[in-house]
Amino acid sequence: MPELPEAETIARALAGILPGRVIRSVTVLREDVVAGSAPQFGAALRGKRFSEVGRRGKNVVLVLEDATRVVVNLGMTGRLVPGPGPGVPPASTHPAVLFHLDGGACVAYDDVRRFGRLRQLSRAEWTRWSRQLGPEPLSRSFTGRRMRGILSGSRAPVRSLLLDQRRIAGTGNIYAVEALWSARIHPRAPSNQIGDAGAVRLHRALRRVLRAAVGAGGTTLRNYRAPNGNEGLFQRRLHAYGREGRPCHRCRTPIERVVFGGRSAFFCPRCQPC
Known part of the structure; x- marks a missing residue:
């Protein structure tokens, strides 16, 4: 199961790709990896722009300009796979969710065993969710x-x-x-x-x-x-x-x-x- 170092590696890589990109549409191929309603998940993200990519615990956190978060728990086998270029699909073998971005780019959430979960959280929901987790062991405050x-x-x-x-x-x-x-x-x-x-x-x-x-x-x-x-x-x-x-x-x-x-x-x- 991906842990803190794997989630951090993924977040750092996507931080060089996603900020500034706009979500044109979301295709949910496997509804069981999305928390809540899959149609509502896609509709809530359509037209929004990524502002940053971070991490909380074992989770990759995709932050949008309106402070909405997409929290990606990778489960056992989850991966976030960006396409190599505009119009070129990601090299994803078990795609579960596709984020179609401006300029023809695409990022896939790929999950063989489908134990991962994607959650769309408002600012208030994110605050409540994050408070359930303990301190970050690499933070300065973790003495x-x-x-x-x-x-x-x-x-x-x-x-x-x-x-x-x-x-x-x-x-x-x-x-x-x-x-x-x-x-x-x-x-x-x-x-x-x-x-x-x-x-x-x-x-x-x-x-x-x-x-x-x-x-x-x-x-x-x-x-x-x-x-x-x-x-x-x-x-x-x-x-x-x-x-x-x-x-x-x-x-x-x-x-x-x-x-x-x-x-x-x-x-x-x-x-x-x-």
């Missing part, structure tokens, strides 16, 4: 003190807390596992027992891992591609995720896997004792 407060207020396993979008926005399983390996914290450690020193290590590790993953264009394990079709490269730098049975890059102890909360977590039993 070590704030991380300590989040951890100390929960008895949940720390990996589960990192996946809770109401606590911290944007972190998914890949980067939670990698941050915990870097911070030498067991995935099942109770959040409120990590302590101040552990909280500082985890805060630094999470920000470091996320920044590195953004710089690498994200992680491609199966379906993820950037808008230009390129794979992410961070999978080459994974220390724990998906490495069960392979030697830890620090101590050479075999990486182990544990399943809880319906998800696999990977860790080094020596570097990350329970």
Whole structure:
């Protein structure tokens, strides 16, 4: 599932393409990926101009000049694919929504498994929706003190807390596992027992891992591609995720896997004792 680094990579790419472009029409090919009425979704966007492209958590946010937002949750396999030129359709294999722009350009929302969702939100709706999410882990306001407060207020396993979008926005399983390996914290450690020193290590590790993953264009394990079709490269730098049975890059102890909360977590039993 695309996480913060993948959504950030997509948003940065589209920020060089969409601002200033006008939506001439919207074609919804798969109504199940649109929240609410598909005809109303298209009608509400027709004639509006993109002003910027951003991100909130794991979501790509397309901002229009009237402050309307199109929030794109990529689900498991969602992609935003711009056409290579005017009149040339996007190289989309499973198009679900097509945004037809001025000058003959087109951007497709492509989704093989169709677990993603597109939501059109007014300014007020956006404010209410955004408030449901936790802080952005790469923002200046996300300090070590704030991380300590989040951890100390929960008895949940720390990996589960990192996946809770109401606590911290944007972190998914890949980067939670990698941050915990870097911070030498067991995935099942109770959040409120990590302590101040552990909280500082985890805060630094999470920000470091996320920044590195953004710089690498994200992680491609199966379906993820950037808008230009390129794979992410961070999978080459994974220390724990998906490495069960392979030697830890620090101590050479075999990486182990544990399943809880319906998800696999990977860790080094020596570097990350329970």
